[in-house]
Amino acid sequence: MKSDHSIPGTEEAPELSYRILSDTSSSAPVIVFFTSAVVWLLVGTVFGLIASFKFNFPDWLGNIPALTFGRVRPAHLNSVIYGWASLGIAGLYVWLTARLCQTEVHWRRLLYISAILWNAGVLYGVVSILGGHSQGIEWLEFPKGAQTLIAMASVLLSLSILRTFYGRRVKHIYVSLWYILASVIWFPILYVIANLPFYSGVTQAAVNWWYAHNILTVWVTPAGLAAAYYFIPKVIGRPIHSYYLSLLGFWSFALFYNWNGIHHLIGGPLPTWLISVSIVASVLMFIPVITVAINHHLTMVGHFGKLRYSPTLRFVVFGAMCYTAVSFQGSIQALRSFNEITHFTHYTVGHAHLGLYAFFTMSIFGAIYYIMPRLTKWEWPYPVLIKFHFWLVALGITLYVISMTVGGFIQGLYMNDPSRPFMDSVQVTKPYLMARSIAGVVILIGHLFFIYLFYLMIKRKGVKRLTPPWYEKAEEYAR
Amino acid sequence: MTIPLAGVILIAVAIIGGAIAMGAFIWAIRTKQFKDLNTGAYVIFDKEEPVGEMTDTTFGYPEKNNPKKEENKNEV
Amino acid sequence: MMFIRAYVFFLGVLATLFLGWAALTFIPGIQIKEVKPLPGLKPYTEQELRGRAIYIREGCVYCHSQQTRPDGFGVDQRRGWGRPSVPGDYVYDRPHLLGTMRTGPDLFNIGARQPSEDWHLIHLYNPRATSPGSIMPPYPWLFEEAEEAPEEFYRMQGKRVVPVPEQFRPEGKVVIATQEALDLVAYLLSLNHTYPVKAEKR
Numbered sequence: 001m002k003s004d005h006s007i008p009g010t011e012e013a014p015e016l017s018y019r020i021l022s023d024t025s026s027s028a029p030v031i032v033f034f035t036s037a038v039v040w041l042l043v044g045t046v047f048g049l050i051a052s053f054k055f056n057f058p059d060w061l062g063n064i065p066a067l068t069f070g071r072v073r074p075a076h077l078n079s080v081i082y083g084w085a086s087l088g089i090a091g092l093y094v095w096l097t098a099r100l101c102q103t104e105v106h107w108r109r110l111l112y113i114s115a116i117l118w119n120a121g122v123l124y125g126v127v128s129i130l131g132g133h134s135q136g137i138e139w140l141e142f143p144k145g146a147q148t149l150i151a152m153a154s155v156l157l158s159l160s161i162l163r164t165f166y167g168r169r170v171k172h173i174y175v176s177l178w179y180i181l182a183s184v185i186w187f188p189i190l191y192v193i194a195n196l197p198f199y200s201g202v203t204q205a206a207v208n209w210w211y212a213h214n215i216l217t218v219w220v221t222p223a224g225l226a227a228a229y230y231f232i233p234k235v236i237g238r239p240i241h242s243y244y245l246s247l248l249g250f251w252s253f254a255l256f257y258n259w260n261g262i263h264h265l266i267g268g269p270l271p272t273w274l275i276s277v278s279i280v281a282s283v284l285m286f287i288p289v290i291t292v293a294i295n296h297h298l299t300m301v302g303h304f305g306k307l308r309y310s311p312t313l314r315f316v317v318f319g320a321m322c323y324t325a326v327s328f329q330g331s332i333q334a335l336r337s338f339n340e341i342t343h344f345t346h347y348t349v350g351h352a353h354l355g356l357y358a359f360f361t362m363s364i365f366g367a368i369y370y371i372m373p374r375l376t377k378w379e380w381p382y383p384v385l386i387k388f389h390f391w392l393v394a395l396g397i398t399l400y401v402i403s404m405t406v407g408g409f410i411q412g413l414y415m416n417d418p419s420r421p422f423m424d425s426v427q428v429t430k431p432y433l434m435a436r437s438i439a440g441v442v443i444l445i446g447h448l449f450f451i452y453l454f455y456l457m458i459k460r461k462g463v464k465r466l467t468p469p470w471y472e473k474a475e476e477y478a479r
Numbered sequence: 480m481t482i483p484l485a486g487v488i489l490i491a492v493a494i495i496g497g498a499i500a501m502g503a504f505i506w507a508i509r510t511k512q513f514k515d516l517n518t519g520a521y522v523i524f525d526k527e528e529p530v531g532e533m534t535d536t537t538f539g540y541p542e543k544n545n546p547k548k549e550e551n552k553n554e555v
Numbered sequence: 556m557m558f559i560r561a562y563v564f565f566l567g568v569l570a571t572l573f574l575g576w577a578a579l580t581f582i583p584g585i586q587i588k589e590v591k592p593l594p595g596l597k598p599y600t601e602q603e604l605r606g607r608a609i610y611i612r613e614g615c616v617y618c619h620s621q622q623t624r625p626d627g628f629g630v631d632q633r634r635g636w637g638r639p640s641v642p643g644d645y646v647y648d649r650p651h652l653l654g655t656m657r658t659g660p661d662l663f664n665i666g667a668r669q670p671s672e673d674w675h676l677i678h679l680y681n682p683r684a685t686s687p688g689s690i691m692p693p694y695p696w697l698f699e700e701a702e703e704a705p706e707e708f709y710r711m712q713g714k715r716v717v718p719v720p721e722q723f724r725p726e727g728k729v730v731i732a733t734q735e736a737l738d739l740v741a742y743l744l745s746l747n748h749t750y751p752v753k754a755e756k757r
């Protein structure tokens with residue numbers, strides 16, 4: 001497709017000019033989003049680690065109210081979800097939308113306001129939780145004020161992205177863009193509906209888990225998939241294997257996934273048919289998952305050697321493989337006979353981290369490694385540190401997921417054996433909880449490498465990116 | 480208990496929703512929205528970053544098959 | 556053409572989301588709305604509600620569920636955790652505290668299972684004092700420490716001395732429950748859903 005917006009001085013490569021245009025215009029807001037995301041990643045990881053060590057040494061920091069397990073844990077969850085994940089998603093969406101629409105980012109001022117509100121909301125919320133002002137609803141612990149800030153921020157983000165989409169200069173809507181558009185429409189609606197003040201009792205539990213699962217469906221997962229659908233083909237230089245399958249995947253995903261939530265309450269005091277619907281939808285999820293898995297695999301076939309050269313590819317392919325794994329695990333976990341054992345145990349925590357870390361967080365790492373050099377016009381210094389980062393977090397999360405999965409399963413077996421006292425199910429998990437803490441330390445070290453690299457990148461230390469000679473001129477024009 | 484009534488509403492909603500989705504899908508096929516499906520996969524490539532070329536080689540790339548080698552000498 | 560295509564897309568997206576919401580929350584909401592509080596269920600008292608707020612503040616829900624499952628699904632029944640819970644048990648719960656983790660035992664009927672106020676106070680001050688090997692956090696800020704003196708002395712001032720075993724409290728001190736601790740325990744003791752319920756109300 002010819003772009004009709006050549007920039008003077010770029011006649012040699014008119015197609016490239018749109019990329020300069022979009023990367024340059026998305027640069028500042030995306031850097032703001034990513035930088036704050038990285039800060040929340042550090043904060044969230046530290047809270048996660050504290051929470052984890054509390055299981056091993058329950059009396060450690062035992063007399064500081066703000067650091068009791070029941071406050072640190074929601075502080076961890078909310079800082080990684082609404083801080084790290086959401087701001088990372090915002091950065092990814094802004095950058096990718098501009099690129100796929102082959103245009104500049106519109107309404108950039110809204111994005112800056114959004115970033116400020118978003119950070120203020122998460123900060124206010126996390127401090128409130130630590131101070132003991134939680135709403136007490138899992139995934140929605142933030143006080144109303146913080147939720148209002150985040151809701152406004154997400155609306156502003158969506159407006160800017162939709163405006164950029166409206167100004168697109170390309171006919172075809174690439175598959176990643178479908179996910180992004182669906183996501184930016186869904187998320188603010190979902191967030192507002194879930195925060196409406198008129199639920200109580202069992203209905204509230206249903207809304208709670210409908211929300212907690214749907215935030216994965218409409219916010220976290222589309223971001224991971226949008227990244228995979230863009231970066232895998234783009235990095236290896238080969239179009240997605242079956243574009244048709246990706247379309248099928250999108251619609252079946254949209255149709256089944258948001259029915260899943262109530263599987264968090266299997267066996268609970270809700271109408272049985274409701275839970276059954278959720279189980280059926282959870283199992284139907286095999287369809288979109290398999291289409292995505294096959295598609296990504298066939299795209300990569302014959303190109304696995306390229307993992308050697310590209311950090312982005314490593315992280316994103318790792319993430320895509322874990323998407324398949326976590327989805328299969330999820331579908332199985334929703335079956336009654338299996339759920340009977342794993343429900344209420346650390347197994348679920350293993351599943352949560354397989355999804356949010358091994359799939360999502362790894363994909364976002366990959367995206368950041370690709371995007372940042374194109375925004376700062378700077379190469380990553382010390383590629384060897386990227387390798388450290390990759391191996392530390394990859395090994396760490398593997399140990400994390402294995403220890404929680406095995407430990408949680410045994411915990412469930414013990415819990416379901418009435419001849420054993422309940423305490424046995426606590427005792428038996430202790431070595432696994434210790435292994436999890438060790439995994440957490442390894443992951444934290446990996447994050448420190450990443451944060452150091454990110455810092456150098458922001459400071460523009462290291463090597464300038466190699467660019468064609470007419471680049472500067474075009475860049476000037478795009479400003 | 481009102482389970483049957485709720486079930487009826489659920490099924491009705493599901494059928495209507497499903498019909499809308501199916502309608503949209505059939506319409507899209509009829510109007511050939513999916514005609515350019517296979518070229519669609521190519522929109523992320525162009526002359527500067529063509530098919531067959533890696534766009535991220537931060538960990539280095541073997542010299543012999545680096546298509547960008549010549550051009551990279553033009554660095555700013 | 557472009558416009559119509561995008562329009563249909565948005566419509567589809569909205570429809571699927573709305574469908575999920577309607578099916579999973581709205582319709583059951585109507586259905587559950589008709590659920591009346593069970594005859595045996597008492598509304599919370601002022602004190603119990605204060606205790607409930609502390610339960611929320613300290614995040615007990617991340618380790619304790621408040622829902623019991625029927626026979627044939629888990630062994631809650633055989634552990635004596637009480638009959639399966641039904642929607643009518645929760646009508647006064649706002650926010651709900653069903654929970655999804657059982658790092659510790661289910662508390663739906665803790666008031667019936669463990670009616671001793673002293674036990675709860677000691678346990679909250681330091682779980683290891685009542686349950687060796689427990690990994691539950693201690694909540695010392697719900698208590699005050701005071702100079703060792705006959706219990707009589709504090710009772711005269713209207714203070715509640717908690718009989719924490721010697722090795723679990725600071726030397727030469729006694730542990731006194733604050734109002735918050737008493738409220739929390741009052742809430743725990745109110746978690747007693749042993750009243751009868753007609754079968755298959757779930």
Ligand code: HEM
Nearest residue numbers: 045048049051052077080348349352356357361440443444
């Ligand atoms: C050093 C790394 C990390 C450690 C040590 C860690 C540790 C923990 C711990 C101890 C819990 C509470 C589990 C429980 O209640 O039993 C938790 C929950 C959770 N964490 Fe992490 N975490 C880490 C990184 C992350 C990251 C990066 C994310 C997401 C992007 C994440 C997402 C979650 C979620 C969603 C939950 C809630 C799980 C549930 O409700 O079942 N964690 N984490």
